[in-house]
Amino acid sequence: MAKQYETVIGLEVHVELATKTKIFCSCSTQFGGAPNTHTCPVCTGMPGSLPVLNRQVVEYAAAIGLAVNCEITRECKFDRKNYFYPDNPQNYQISQLYLPIAKNGYVEIETGGTRKRVRIHEMHMEEDAGKLIHDEWDDTSLVDYNRSGVPLVEIVSEPDMRSADEVIAYLEKLRLIIQYLGASDCKLQEGSMRADVNLSVREAGKEEFGTRTEMKNLNSFKAIARAVEGERERQIELLEAGKKVIQETRRWDDNKEASYPMRSKEDAKDYRYFPDPDLAPVIIDEEWIERIRAEQPEFRTEKLERYEREYNIPRYDAEIITESKKMADIFEAASTACGKPKKVSNWLMVETMRLLKEHGMEPEELAFSPENLAKLVELTEDGTINSSVAKEVFEKIFSEDVDPEKYVEEKGLKTVSDEGALKEVLQKVIAENPQAVVDYRKGKAKALGSLVGQTMKMMKGKADPALVNQKLKELLDH
Amino acid sequence: MSIMSMTAVELGSKIRKREISVEEAVKASLAQVKKMEVKVHSFVTVDEEGALKRAQKVQKLIDEGLISGPLAGVPAAVKDNLCTAGLRTTCSSKILENFVPSYTAEAVQCLERSGAVIIGKTNMDEFAMGSTTETSYYGVTKNPWNLEHVPGGSSGGSCAAAAAEECSYALGSDTGGSIRQPSSFCGVVGIKPTYGTVSRYGLIAYASSLDQIGPIARNVTDCAAVLEMIAAHDVKDSTSVPRKSYDFMGALVDDVRGLRIGIPQDYFTEGLDEEVKEHILSAAKVLEERGASVEMFDLSLVQYAVPAYYVIACAEAGSNLSRFDGVKYGYRAGHYEGLHDMYKRSRSEGFGAEVKRRIMLGSFVLSSGYYDAYYLKALKTKALIKQAFDKAFEKYDIIAAPVSPSAAPKLGKSLSDPLKMYLSDIYTISVNLAGLPGISIPVGTNKEGLPVGMQLIGNCYEERKLLRAAYTFEQTRVYERPGVVKMGGEA
Numbered sequence: 001m002a003k004q005y006e007t008v009i010g011l012e013v014h015v016e017l018a019t020k021t022k023i024f025c026s027c028s029t030q031f032g033g034a035p036n037t038h039t040c041p042v043c044t045g046m047p048g049s050l051p052v053l054n055r056q057v058v059e060y061a062a063a064i065g066l067a068v069n070c071e072i073t074r075e076c077k078f079d080r081k082n083y084f085y086p087d088n089p090q091n092y093q094i095s096q097l098y099l100p101i102a103k104n105g106y107v108e109i110e111t112g113g114t115r116k117r118v119r120i121h122e123m124h125m126e127e128d129a130g131k132l133i134h135d136e137w138d139d140t141s142l143v144d145y146n147r148s149g150v151p152l153v154e155i156v157s158e159p160d161m162r163s164a165d166e167v168i169a170y171l172e173k174l175r176l177i178i179q180y181l182g183a184s185d186c187k188l189q190e191g192s193m194r195a196d197v198n199l200s201v202r203e204a205g206k207e208e209f210g211t212r213t214e215m216k217n218l219n220s221f222k223a224i225a226r227a228v229e230g231e232r233e234r235q236i237e238l239l240e241a242g243k244k245v246i247q248e249t250r251r252w253d254d255n256k257e258a259s260y261p262m263r264s265k266e267d268a269k270d271y272r273y274f275p276d277p278d279l280a281p282v283i284i285d286e287e288w289i290e291r292i293r294a295e296q297p298e299f300r301t302e303k304l305e306r307y308e309r310e311y312n313i314p315r316y317d318a319e320i321i322t323e324s325k326k327m328a329d330i331f332e333a334a335s336t337a338c339g340k341p342k343k344v345s346n347w348l349m350v351e352t353m354r355l356l357k358e359h360g361m362e363p364e365e366l367a368f369s370p371e372n373l374a375k376l377v378e379l380t381e382d383g384t385i386n387s388s389v390a391k392e393v394f395e396k397i398f399s400e401d402v403d404p405e406k407y408v409e410e411k412g413l414k415t416v417s418d419e420g421a422l423k424e425v426l427q428k429v430i431a432e433n434p435q436a437v438v439d440y441r442k443g444k445a446k447a448l449g450s451l452v453g454q455t456m457k458m459m460k461g462k463a464d465p466a467l468v469n470q471k472l473k474e475l476l477d478h
Numbered sequence: 479m480s481i482m483s484m485t486a487v488e489l490g491s492k493i494r495k496r497e498i499s500v501e502e503a504v505k506a507s508l509a510q511v512k513k514m515e516v517k518v519h520s521f522v523t524v525d526e527e528g529a530l531k532r533a534q535k536v537q538k539l540i541d542e543g544l545i546s547g548p549l550a551g552v553p554a555a556v557k558d559n560l561c562t563a564g565l566r567t568t569c570s571s572k573i574l575e576n577f578v579p580s581y582t583a584e585a586v587q588c589l590e591r592s593g594a595v596i597i598g599k600t601n602m603d604e605f606a607m608g609s610t611t612e613t614s615y616y617g618v619t620k621n622p623w624n625l626e627h628v629p630g631g632s633s634g635g636s637c638a639a640a641a642a643e644e645c646s647y648a649l650g651s652d653t654g655g656s657i658r659q660p661s662s663f664c665g666v667v668g669i670k671p672t673y674g675t676v677s678r679y680g681l682i683a684y685a686s687s688l689d690q691i692g693p694i695a696r697n698v699t700d701c702a703a704v705l706e707m708i709a710a711h712d713v714k715d716s717t718s719v720p721r722k723s724y725d726f727m728g729a730l731v732d733d734v735r736g737l738r739i740g741i742p743q744d745y746f747t748e749g750l751d752e753e754v755k756e757h758i759l760s761a762a763k764v765l766e767e768r769g770a771s772v773e774m775f776d777l778s779l780v781q782y783a784v785p786a787y788y789v790i791a792c793a794e795a796g797s798n799l800s801r802f803d804g805v806k807y808g809y810r811a812g813h814y815e816g817l818h819d820m821y822k823r824s825r826s827e828g829f830g831a832e833v834k835r836r837i838m839l840g841s842f843v844l845s846s847g848y849y850d851a852y853y854l855k856a857l858k859t860k861a862l863i864k865q866a867f868d869k870a871f872e873k874y875d876i877i878a879a880p881v882s883p884s885a886a887p888k889l890g891k892s893l894s895d896p897l898k899m900y901l902s903d904i905y906t907i908s909v910n911l912a913g914l915p916g917i918s919i920p921v922g923t924n925k926e927g928l929p930v931g932m933q934l935i936g937n938c939y940e941e942r943k944l945l946r947a948a949y950t951f952e953q954t955r956v957y958e959r960p961g962v963v964k965m966g967g968e969a
Contacts, residue, residue, distance in 0.1 A: 041581055045801045047574070048561045048583060048680040050715050080797050082844075084821055091800035143805070272844035274853060277687035277794055280716050 003240075004204035007232045008212075009167055009197060010159035013174060014152050015184045016128065016192040017060045023127050023151035024051030024094065031190060035133075035144035043149035045089030050278050053078075057151040058101070058282055060183040061125050062292050064153060065102030067177045067299065068120050072289055076101045078125075078279045082272045086143050087129040095154075097273045100124035101282070107177070108301075109169040118170045119158040126152050159198065159209065164228040168221050171195060176300050180325045185364060188220050195224060200245070201235045210235070211245040215252050215259060223254040230257060303328055311341035321348055324363030330370045337374030340381065347373060351391060355398045368401040376404040386464050389413045415464045419471075422463060426471055429454045440476055448472060481506035483959070486552050486646035486700040493540065493551040500540065500551035503646075504533040504595050507553035511597065511644045517625055517962055520639035522558045522616045523566050524598035529553070532595045539593060548703050548727075550593030555645040557636050558599035559606055560586050560691070561680040565596075569682050570614035571604045573802045573809045573828030583680025584715070585649060585691045585708045592707045597645055600635030604830045605799065606656055606684040608632050609899055610892050613832045618889060621663060622960035623928055627886040630660030636694050637664040643963050647695035647704050651681055653688045654787055655881070655906025658918035661694055662931025663886035665920045665958060667701045667948070668694040672938045673913035674719030677712030683798040685791035686717075688910040696957060698919065698948045702726040705941065721939060729942035730949045735769030737947060740874035742777035745905055751884040757930040761921040762878050764954055765947060775873065779866050782859050783908040784901055788836075789843050789856035790911070796840025802828065835896065864912040871937040876947055878934055880905050881918045885928040909935055917944045919951060923958065 022029055025042035041049035065072050077099045080092040105120035130148035134141045155174065161167050175186040175193060186193040200212035215231055218224045230252075235245050250259040298306070300322045307318035322328045331348055335341035356363060376397060380390045385408055393413070396402045408414060429451055430437055439447035448469070455468050481489060481503055492498040508526055515521060539545040556562065559569045561579035568574045586596065603613040611619040611634025619634045621627040622642040629638040633650030637660035640648050650657040652670035661668030669692045676691040683689055693704035706727055711720035741762060746755060766772040804810035804824030811823030829837070843852035870877060883902055892899045909916040915938070918931040932951075936944045 044806065046561075046580065046807075047567070047569075047577070047682040047801065048559075048579070048678075050679050052714060052716050082797050082800060084800065084803065084818075086803075086805045086817070089801065089806060091803055092797050270846045272797070272841060272846075272849075274793055274797070274844050274849070277685075278683075278716060 005201045005232075005236050005239075006204050006206075007162055007228070008159045008200050008202060008209055009161040009163075009228065011155075011157045011161070011167065011170065012196040012198070013155045013157075013171070014194040015064075015155065015174075015178055015186060017057055017151040017153065018182060018184050019054055019056045019060065019151055021054055022149035023054050023057050023125070024149055027149065029150045031192075033146055035142070036146065038146040039148070043089070044145050045091075051094060051276075053279060053282065054151065057125055058284065059292065060151075060181070061101050061123070061153050062284060062289065063181050063296065064155075064178055064183055065105065065123055066289070066293055067181060067296060068102075068105040068107050068123070068155070068174070070102035070105030070120060070123060072284055073099055073101055073103070074285070075099065075281050075283050077281050078276045079273045080276045083269055085129070086141070087132050087148070089130065089145060089148055093127060093129065094276055094279070095126035096124035098275065099281075101284075107170065107173045109166060109173050111163070111165045111169045116160075116166070118160045118166070121156045121158050123153055123155045126154060128152050159200075159212075164225040167197065167228055168225060171221065171224070176323070176325075179364065180297050180299055182325075187362075191219075194218070197224065197227060197231070199228065199231050199235070201232060201239065210239075211247050213245065213247065214249045216249060216262065217251045217253075219254065223252065226254065226257055227252040227259065231259060234259070297325075311335055311345075313341050313345045317342075317345045317349055320353075321345060324366075326366050327352070327363045330366060330368075330373065333370035334373040334377070337371055338377045340377050343377045343381065344373060347377065347394065351394050352398065355395065368397050372397045372401060372404055379404055379408060383464060384408065384414055386415050386461070388465075389415070389461055413462060415462055422459075422468070422471060425455055425458050426468070426475055429458065430475060437476060448476075482510045482643040482646070484646070485697050486549055486695055487703055489646055490547075490549040490552045490703075494546070500533040500537040500595065501530070503551055504529050504553050504597065507597050507645055510642070513966065514622075514642040514644050514962070517620065518622050518638050518642045518644075519617055519619050520600050520635045520642060520644055521555070521598045522568055522570060522601050522614070522635070525565055525596065528565065529595050529597045536593050536595055545593040547592040547707065549647070549707065552594060552646045553597045554589060554594045555598055555600050555636060555639045555648040556586055556589075556596055557602055557633050557648070557650050559602060559651055559682040559684075560599075560649060561682065562586060562596065562599065565599065567599065567682070568616065569605045570602045570616055571802075571829065571833070572615040573825070574807075575615070575809060577808050579680075581680065584677035584712050586680065588708045588710060589649070589704075594707075600633070600639050600648060602635055603632035603656075604833050605682070605795070606632040606651060606653055606689075607795070607832050607836050608893075609655070609659060609902060610887070611635060611638075611660070612889065612893055613830055615830060620889070621886050621928070622962050623665060623886070623923075624926065625962065627888055627928060628663070628892065630663035630882070630886055632656040632660075633668070633694065634660045634664075637661050637666055637668065640664070640666045640694050640696055641960050641963070643959075647693060647700050649691055649704075649708070650694050651684075651689055651691050652910065653684050653690075653791060654903050654910050657692045657694060658906050658916055658931070658933055659882050659903070661918040662881035662920070662933075663929065665923070665929030665931075665960065666694055666696055667698050667920070668692060668918050669701050669705055669941070669944075670909065670916045671705060671709060671941060672719075672915045673910075674717055675709045675721065675915075675939075675941075677710065677715040677718050679712055679714040683794070685794040686798060687794060688787075688791060690910070698917075698945060698952050699727075699730055701917070702730055702945050702949075726941060726945055729945040731946050732950050732953045733769070734765055734947050734950045737765075737770040737876060737943065738874045739765060739770050739772045739876045739878050739947070740775045740870055741772065741878050742780070742870075743774040744777055744780045745879050749883050749901070749904075750880060753924045754880050754882070754884060754930050757922045757924075758878065758880050758932050761932045761951060765878070765951055768950055768954075770947070772878070775870065777866055777870055777877070779859075779863050780904065780908070783863060783911060784904055786856040786859035786863070787903070787907040787911060788839065788900060789852050790860060792836045792840035793844050793853050794840070796837045796844070799829075799833065799837055804828070832893070832896070860911045863908050867908070867912045867914060867935075867937070875940070875943050876934050876936055878932060881931045881933045882906070885924050885926065885930055905933060914938060915941045915944060917948050919948045920958070921951070921955075927961070929958075
């Protein structure tokens with residue numbers, strides 16, 4: 001291939017906000033539920049019903065806007081986007097076009113050690129649509145309005161990204177910021193975060209953008225990466241063959257790793273946007289903005305620096321821990337409680353990650369209290385329990401949030417520190433394993449391990465293996 | 479005096495004193511409906527069974543002392559664009575012929591909390607689009623004063639029902655004159671309150687930024703009593719405004735001394751019927767004699783109100799009416815192939831010609847490339863019209879004006895020339911654009927024996943001044959009953 005091509009990517013990201021109730025009515029936003037049970041006249045578009053704005057939606061949206069360095073619109077408005085589709089009960093979506101809540105922001109991303117800014121064009125609030133369910137046997141479609149009216153923000157970036165890596169870095173950054181704010185759980189699989197990818201290619205060095213396509217139906221970071229690569233190749237192949245890229249919306253099929261056209265620019269709809277006369281303008285005054293600003297949490301970048309400085313843990317640890325707000329919260333609270341951040345970090349990095357993977361859970365789903373982890377660290381450090389018992393206890397903390405002090409007490413898991421008792425067992429073990437003793441004395445180090453194991457077994461794991469080792473040596477070396 | 483010829487307040491008082499039972503009142507109303515409907519046809523749906531059941535319940539509440547309002551137990555009618563739980567609500571359209579709402583409009587609930595008995599849903603122009611009640615899918619309503627004439631519209635059914643004494647009072651809705659104009663044509667009193675005074679929750683929207691629900695009755699006192707029942711701040715309607723006072727009955731004073739009344743001379747130009755003009759001027763004279771000051775002034779911008787109104791109202795209507803698609807409720811075409819064909823056929827078959835015209839007009843003015851030229855320009859015009867009124871209200875307490883260029887036209891004469899029909903809204907429309915309160919009161923009849931109404935317009939939240947002037951004027955004349963009512967339906 002003679003020519004070099006550059007990929008130009010801009011993203012439209014939809015995020016479902018974590019409000020308890022919908023954007024324009026008091027129905028629950030809970031995911032799931034029997035069809036059409038979280039509905040009322042407002043979110044099913046019944047004649048005569050009227051929307052009333054949920055203030056918490058503005059609160060979250062403004063917080064996200066501030067966190068991604070946007071200007072907040074002091075008097076923003078809602079507009080109606082008119083189009084017919086059965087998942088949209090009013091046949092218009094209440095959204096924002098003319099005066100969106102936030103504009104002109106940016107986020108910093110880092111890929112391969114290089115930092116860059118991805119600019120944000122604007123961010124607006126809108127309502128989600130319902131879901132169509134197609135009955136293949138009966139040749140009919142059914143509609144579930146439970147999701148209708150769930151609040152969304154749409155974050156529209158400038159075409160500033162140049163690779164799949166940058167796209168993922170940008171999305172990760174947004175996800176972390178929004179999760180840190182508690183404004184959404186940002187789960188791609190469940191659709192609480194959705195990204196549409198606008199992509200074009202151009203010959204390296206050219207100023208002018210190529211014709212772009214919009215890719216939809218991207219349900220995971222991996223699918224997004226594959227779709228970016230796939231679409232880049234498809235467009236380059238077209239250009240190399242002397243053909244043109246058509247401006248269109250395409251649907252990604254991740255199983256087939258291929259995309260298919262949905263609609264072209266020619267059938268682009270005229271949405272006839274106009275200000276929604278049922279809703280008053282939203283006035284966001286200086287005081288409100290200052291309060292939201294004051295309530296902004298410490299984000300990941302600041303945390304990373306502070307962890308290295310304040311807790312003296314390695315950068316690598318800090319990066320893993322701060323990938324989830326929940327994990328970072330646990331880390332900080334447990335470290336404060338026990339004063340041993342590196343030990344806490346070890347529990348999070350090794351055992352916690354292992355158990356999360358084993359249970360197929362996200363870090364945000366962690367449910368144990370940091371106090372119990374702190375107690376566990378103390379019990380281990382002061383030798384009350386040995387490390388294998390500690391692992392067992394931690395599994396209980398992870399799954400049932402048990403108080404390790406009580407648990408160790410109740411189950412009698414304390415390390416036996418009574419040297420007399422230990423000596424008795426050791427002598428018994430030595431007496432019962434004459435061959436191992438001979439082997440050890442002949443210089444076979446392995447034999448000692450077998451004796452330690454026997455001892456631990458007889459003591460039901462409650463001995464300190466290091467102590468056993470030491471005492472055995474003392475006895476045998478004499 | 480028959481039960482139904484009493485005013486609502488008189489009947490309410492007799493019910494309170496146990497001189498008349500709620501059941502007697504409701505039965506009298508239903509009997510009058512039976513007599514009048516063949517002639518007038520004010521109703522789309524009469525809820526005889528529901529009303530009789532409700533009468534028992536209300537009587538019990540009154541007896542137990544749980545309801546004591548001035549209109550408790552009094553039979554009322556509501557326009558068929560107000561949702562009533564369990565009772566079909568059609569907007570006089572085929573597309574909603576089978577629509578039974580699951581909830582009741584806030585304004586109707588206000589009535590019910592005060593002990594009203596709703597006897598039925600009144601006819602209207604389809605989706606409140608029209609000035610004659612002839613665009614209804616359920617047949618035309620006739621003017622009780624002369625059955626060959628229209629009752630006006632779009633609240634023609636409510637006004638005809640009140641005039642024909644089928645109910646003691648009714649609710650209507652007014653987007654561009656839809657309460658005031660038919661009130662004028664039917665010789666009754668109708669109020670369009672300040673925008674935001676009555677909750678629109680449950681009112682099937684025509685043009686959301688202009689729609690307002692209001693009372694229709696046979697005198698000013700009854701209207702004030704009903705307004706007191708329905709005016710309230712409602713958190714379910716984001717455009718509802720909390721007011722300092724909801725006392726309207728207290729404004730019923732027979733005294734206009736010191737009141738400054740302005741008459742816009744730009745309303746008295748070509749196109750205004752001579753007889754109507756004379757009636758308005760002499761009514762103003764009456765108020766002057768009673769102590770008000772009256773003078774002519776230039777309101778300006780009058781000719782821009784109609785075009786601005788039709789752009790804004792149709793833009794909103796096109797969007798508001800898109801939910802009627804055959805998917806969730808209402809009419810669905812019998813035969814179709816696929817989703818888009820179902821939309822197309824259901825809407826083509828379900829909507830009438832005038833509604834389709836306004837949806838198309840609304841879609842056009844919002845289309846890409848036309849938005850600035852039409853919709854934005856209309857919004858700017860609306861703002862200028864509001865400014866013109868603001869200026870006028872610096873000098874005057876009240877503006878007195880005609881309601882319509884003529885008295886009620888003959889049936890079948892209006893729809894063939896929609897432009898002319900639109901222009902006849904010229905005196906009422908700017909009140910909606912500016913969000914102002916307006917009242918229409920009967921001031922006389924023309925040579926044909928048709929009623930003529932006068933419109934009084936106030937500044938925002940100044941209904942009390944309108945009520946005071948209207949009440950004072952009303953004291954100078956005797957209420958006239960339409961011929962068909964005097965003849966007991968035999969005319």
